């Protein structure tokens with residue numbers, strides 16, 4: 680999960696929502712990926728999808744049985760589908776995603792035995808740390824947009840604009 684967190688920081692550096700994923704087989708890291716749908720102009724460029732694609736290319740097989748996927752945020756429905764198609768043995772995720780989580784938060788795609796009989800899921804691993812990385816990203820983005828709005832209004836010191844402008848703190852995965 681530490682490697683997935685490092686991949687998430689690559690997404691942050693690129694200005695994308697910081698989510699990272701690593702695909703391992705036994706002790707071997709096969710691939711990693713970070714979220715970058717904006718830069719790639721690709722709605723499917725979630726960290727899990729990127730890691731799955733890279734791993735499948737590396738082993739020259741679209742199926743990845745016996746592999747485990749570590750990801751800092753609960754996978755969405757798209758990623759859950761790809762994980763099942765790849766026959767990943769186990770998914771380990773960090774923070775839960777109350778907006779698009781497909782491992783129990785919004786829906787539980789993996790709980791349906793007609794859809795899934797290959798993948799087990801463990802959630803909430805390093806949940807606080809993974810969630811904090813996302814919260815700090817959105818807090819910084821709100822701070823930057825407040826500063827930009829203040830600057831647009833012609834305030835001399837946008838950085839000093841008060842924090843309490845009625846916008847509640849909240850988690851905004853994706």
Ligand SMILES: [Zn+2]
Pocket residue numbers: 725727754755756757758759
């Ligand atoms: Zn996804």
